[in-house]
Amino acid sequence: MTDARAPKRLFIETYGCQMNVYDSERMRDVLTPLGYAVTDKPDDADLVILNTCHIREKATEKVYSEIGRLRAHKERRALEGKGMTITQEGCDKFCTFCVVPYTRGAEFSRPLADVLSEARSLADKGVREVTLLGQNVNAYHGGAAFTDLLSELAAINGIARIRYMTSHPIEMTDDLIALHGSEPKLMPFLHLPVQSGSDRILKAMNRKHDGAFYRDIIARVRAVRPDVALSTDFIVGFPGETEKEFEATMQLVRDVTFASAFSFKYSPRPGTPAAGMIGQVSEDEQSERLQRLQALLFSQQTAFNASQVGRTLPVLVTGKGRMPGQKHGRSPYLQSVHFQDTHAQNGDIVDVRITGSSQNSLTGELPALMPA
Numbered sequence: 001m002t003d004a005r006a007p008k009r010l011f012i013e014t015y016g017c018q019m020n021v022y023d024s025e026r027m028r029d030v031l032t033p034l035g036y037a038v039t040d041k042p043d044d045a046d047l048v049i050l051n052t053c054h055i056r057e058k059a060t061e062k063v064y065s066e067i068g069r070l071r072a073h074k075e076r077r078a079l080e081g082k083g084m085t086i087t088q089e090g091c092d093k094f095c096t097f098c099v100v101p102y103t104r105g106a107e108f109s110r111p112l113a114d115v116l117s118e119a120r121s122l123a124d125k126g127v128r129e130v131t132l133l134g135q136n137v138n139a140y141h142g143g144a145a146f147t148d149l150l151s152e153l154a155a156i157n158g159i160a161r162i163r164y165m166t167s168h169p170i171e172m173t174d175d176l177i178a179l180h181g182s183e184p185k186l187m188p189f190l191h192l193p194v195q196s197g198s199d200r201i202l203k204a205m206n207r208k209h210d211g212a213f214y215r216d217i218i219a220r221v222r223a224v225r226p227d228v229a230l231s232t233d234f235i236v237g238f239p240g241e242t243e244k245e246f247e248a249t250m251q252l253v254r255d256v257t258f259a260s261a262f263s264f265k266y267s268p269r270p271g272t273p274a275a276g277m278i279g280q281v282s283e284d285e286q287s288e289r290l291q292r293l294q295a296l297l298f299s300q301q302t303a304f305n306a307s308q309v310g311r312t313l314p315v316l317v318t319g320k321g322r323m324p325g326q327k328h329g330r331s332p333y334l335q336s337v338h339f340q341d342t343h344a345q346n347g348d349i350v351d352v353r354i355t356g357s358s359q360n361s362l363t364g365e366l367p368a369l370m371p372a
């Protein structure tokens with residue numbers, strides 16, 4: 001039987017991490033055979049899906065407050081980069097604050113051949129950059145080591161850039177660290193959540209690493225790839241966190257220096273061990289610590305962006321910029337770059353001379369347009 005009616009229109013809005021972006025794509029794939037065609041106009045849609053994140057309850061609240069502002073998100077989505085694939089979801093780490101092992105289940109790795117064939121077909125469609133996604137992507141065990149998967153991806157001609165996200169410090173093997181120095185397609189950006197700088201808190205979080213272990217990994221990655229941009233996640237106000245323990249987090253930030261970071265107030269998630277721990281930190285105290293941490297992190301991010309001014313960076317073009325004649329793209333360090341140009345196509349990698357920076361992005365010009 002055929003359905004003679006016009007296709008039903010589907011609008012999906014995604015909040016949260018790249019895992020959610022991937023899930024939204026899967027929802028689209030499931031709904032397409034049922035007669036849904038994707039629209040970017042929520043007003044025209046027969047079905048609107050708001051795909052949010054349950055890791056932190058704030059994300060859920062945000063959806064409610066942003067329902068009325070859906071239209072403003074249209075532009076941002078058009079700018080989204082090209083390819084993406086996923087190695088695994090789920091997690092076996094059981095950090096005491098986290099719902100993922102309960103809601104997403106055990107770590108699962110897609111077979112190597114499967115990931116490679118998806119990457120090849122993305123490359124055939126013109127995708128230049130592939131990001132391997134997973135809660136603990138570097139714990140990959142799909143019949144080959146994670147580093148073998150990365151190397152095989154790097155051997156695909158059309159793929160120019162490879163990233164992976166998110167990683168757990170205890171899975172940063174010597175081979176993976178070495179690959180950051182030897183594989184030019186592996187981008188100089190590492191998102192490696194640390195959560196806290198206090199060893200006692202890390203233990204209470206069941207993170208399976210201490211501050212020294214984390215610092216050592218960073219030092220070894222920097223030894224092989226000195227320009228690597230580091231990114232991380234922090235939780236402030238974990239149950240029992242004292243001012244001194246919070247200060248250890250601040251000190252870790254001062255010592256390591258991050259190019260970007262996500263930081264959150266601890267939020268008790270039902271069913272997780274930390275939710276029942278004594279010494280829950282008051283909301284006021286959490287807010288005050290988060291403010292201090294973010295002020296430091298933002299100053300580091302601004303300084304990192306400013307350090308690119310004067311350099312010429314290879315930028316992957318991802319779409320149109322906000323201004324007429326402007327393009328948008330991504331630097332090797334995952335920074336947003338806006339530059340004047342009308343010729344470059346999405347997927348091109350062009351050299352852009354960086355002329356300005358702000359906390360969140362860079363601006364630049366094509367060298368050919370620069371006055372001699």
Ligand code: 5AD
Binds near residue numbers: 056193234266
């Ligand atoms: N409270 C606050 N932040 C959390 N995260 C995970 N669970 C919680 C929680 N209960 C943060 C961690 C993790 C990121 C994805 O979300 O920092 O790395």
Ligand code: SF4
Binds near residue numbers: 091098099100135136
């Ligand atoms: Fe959650 Fe990440 Fe810890 Fe897994 S490693 S339990 S996903 S915070």
